Each structure stands twice: as C-alpha cells, then as structure tokens.
Amino acid sequence: MDRREAWKQTVRELCFGNDSSDEEDNLFLATVTTFHESSATQRGAWGGSVPGRRRIQRNRLEGHQRLFNDYFADPPVYPDYIFRRRFRMKRDLYLKIVKAVADHDPWFQQRRNAAGELRLSALQKVTVAFRMLSYDAPADSLDEYLQLGEATIIESMRWFVWAIVGVFGDEYLHSLNEEDTTRLIAINERRGFPGMLGSIDCSLNDINVLHRSHLLDNLAAGVAPQVQYSINGHQYTMGYYLADGIYPEWATFMKPISCPLGxxxxxxxxxxxxxxxxxxxxxxxxxxxxxxxxxxxxx
Structure with a gap:
C-alpha cells in the first residue's frame, strides 16, 4: 500500500470506523477525489506550483555553510578586521544580536519543512537584513551568495526590524530617564554648558525632526526633564537642547545669536x-x- 492509499485508509477509519458499508466507501472516495481536484485548482490560483512559473532550486544549506565558513568558523576565511568592515561591528556583538533576535522571535529559528528539510538559518536571515542596512542593497542582489529568494529577503528585513525594536527598544529607544539626565548634565557642564541635555538634529531636513521623532513628544509639549543648575547666580530647573536657527522659539532650545555683537x-x-x-x-x-x-x- 502506497502513502496515498494508506492516508485514505486512515481517514476512512476516522470518518466511518472499521465497519463501513460500500455506500459509505463510495461516498468517501467521491469526497476525496473532489477534495484533491479542488486543492489542485487552488494551488494553481493562490500558491504552490503556479503554471508557467519557473521554480528556482536554491541550496539553502550550502548558503548557510558558505556564510559560516567565511565569517564564523574557527578559523574563518575572513579575519576580524574584514568582518568589522563588512558587518559594521565586531563579531561578538553581531552574534549577540543574532541570538537575541532568534530567542525573541521563533521566525528566525532554523526549522524543518514538511518534507523534513532544514530551512534557512538565523545567520542567513539576519545577515541579509544587515547587508541591506549596511549597503542599502536591493534584495535581489543578495540571492546568489546566501541562497535566499527576493521575497524571503524582504520578509527577513521586516521581521528583523520588528525584532530589534522588540528586543532593544526599551533600552535604546526611550526618552531620557533620570540616569541619562544626570550623566548628560555632568558631561555638558564640563564643556561649558550647564543644564544642557544634548543637541537636536537628524539625517533628514532639520525642520522634520520634531514631527517624526516620538522621543521628542514631551519636548514638543513644552515639557523637559527637571534639573538643577546655576548660571551667573541665577537658578534654573529646566534642561535645554542646542539647536540651530531653523528651530522654533521654545524655552527648551538654545539657538545661536544672529549677528552677534561684542x-x-x-x-x-x-x-x-x-x-x-x-x-x-x-x-x-x-x-x-x-x-x-x-x-x-x-x-
């Protein structure tokens, strides 16, 4: 008995038991045949093997092994200084990020598919995301080396961004807390700016900063961390940021003096x-x- 007949026999027993009549058997076979025909039609329309589309046989394990041998084996093909240049960080930090992302989201963990074959590894999925971040590379340019399809690379990038925010957001993407404020005040006071919390800028046009960063919501509402400092004998209780002339006239911004005299x-x-x-x-x-x-x- 082949696998398909064995599957039919198992389902027949589950549906009708061992003592099924000929009429019930005929009804079952008609139902199974209709189901298979319907499934084939749906696979052609909504996924699976689409008629006319060429399926590329990628060797995912070969892609993982190549990546591992080049950068993570002992010893690797490429030394530490090349890893740092290409990945923009040290290997230890990179592996820490990969582990944190894989522990946070099972999507990055390597598993087996329905046929028992190993799927993509966490190293492959995270590496394609890092390559896009590091080089602003299009997804299809990473296909040959790591053996991922374009759609999977884009999906990896999206899942990676969500995972990074989920893992590291509370530590690195938060508004100033008391510890941050104390540290920044001490640093900037030594540089001649007591009460200064930092500077305002971004990679976009300056005027867009306040509208795009949720970290400055309190600042936009006129609320700044409370600090204590003295300038020329006057006591102040609100910290400030250095900004250039394009920013609005807020008490929390210290802008340059236009046409300074003296x-x-x-x-x-x-x-x-x-x-x-x-x-x-x-x-x-x-x-x-x-x-x-x-x-x-x-x-």
Whole structure:
C-alpha cells in the first residue's frame, strides 16, 4: 500500500470506523477525489506550483555553510578586521544580536519543512537584513551568495526590524530617564554648558525632526526633564537642547545669536556651534556605516 492509499485508509477509519458499508466507501472516495481536484485548482490560483512559473532550486544549506565558513568558523576565511568592515561591528556583538533576535522571535529559528528539510538559518536571515542596512542593497542582489529568494529577503528585513525594536527598544529607544539626565548634565557642564541635555538634529531636513521623532513628544509639549543648575547666580530647573536657527522659539532650545555683537556674544556663538556639531558628526558616522540612514530603503 502506497502513502496515498494508506492516508485514505486512515481517514476512512476516522470518518466511518472499521465497519463501513460500500455506500459509505463510495461516498468517501467521491469526497476525496473532489477534495484533491479542488486543492489542485487552488494551488494553481493562490500558491504552490503556479503554471508557467519557473521554480528556482536554491541550496539553502550550502548558503548557510558558505556564510559560516567565511565569517564564523574557527578559523574563518575572513579575519576580524574584514568582518568589522563588512558587518559594521565586531563579531561578538553581531552574534549577540543574532541570538537575541532568534530567542525573541521563533521566525528566525532554523526549522524543518514538511518534507523534513532544514530551512534557512538565523545567520542567513539576519545577515541579509544587515547587508541591506549596511549597503542599502536591493534584495535581489543578495540571492546568489546566501541562497535566499527576493521575497524571503524582504520578509527577513521586516521581521528583523520588528525584532530589534522588540528586543532593544526599551533600552535604546526611550526618552531620557533620570540616569541619562544626570550623566548628560555632568558631561555638558564640563564643556561649558550647564543644564544642557544634548543637541537636536537628524539625517533628514532639520525642520522634520520634531514631527517624526516620538522621543521628542514631551519636548514638543513644552515639557523637559527637571534639573538643577546655576548660571551667573541665577537658578534654573529646566534642561535645554542646542539647536540651530531653523528651530522654533521654545524655552527648551538654545539657538545661536544672529549677528552677534561684542566678543562675549561672538565667543558664545562659536562655542555653541562647536558643541552642536557633535550630533551632526554622529549622524555623519552613522551614514557612512549604514547608508540606509540617508533615506528610506526601497525594498
């Protein structure tokens, strides 16, 4: 008895028991035949083997083994400095991210399909997402090396972004807390700006920052972290950010003086611009390492 006949026999017993009549057997066979014909039609219309579409036989295990040998074996083909240049981080940090993402979302875990074959590994799925982030590469440019289809690469990118927010969002994507405020106040006071919390800028046009970042919702409402500091004998209780002239006239923004007259004002403008450059340099580094920061990816 082949597998299909054995499956029919099992389903017949489940439906009618061992003592089924000829009439019930005929009804069952007619139902099974109709089901198979209907399923074949649906597969052709909604998925599976579509007539006229060529199915590409990718060797997923070969893609995983190639990636592992090149960068994660002991010893790997490519040394640490090349890994850092191509992945934009050290290998230990990269593996930490892969493990955190795989533990957070089972979608990244390697499993077997219905035929018992191993599916894509977490290294393959995360690596294609990192390559798109690091090089702003189109999805189909990563197919040959890692043996993933274009649609799977796009799906990996989306799942990876959601997983990163879910795993690291609370630690790195939050508004200032008391610990952050204390640390920033101490650093900036040593640089000559007591009460300063940071600088405002982004990789887009400056005027879009306040409308796009949910981290600044409180700031847009006129609420800033409460701090205690003194300038020229005056006590202040609200922190501020350095900004350039395009930002609105808010008490939480310290903007440069237009047309400064006198040495004191000119000195302030120079120092304010020098410290404000920190955030611009930070975005410059991010854009050089992750070109996707320069603009939205077109997946």
């Amino acid at each position: 040495r004191k004002r000119q000195h302030f403008v120079i120092q304010q611009a020098a410290v404000r450059k920190d955030v611009e340099r930070a975005f410059g580094v991010l854009q050089s390492r992750f070109p996707i920061v320069r603009g939205a990816t077109r997946i």
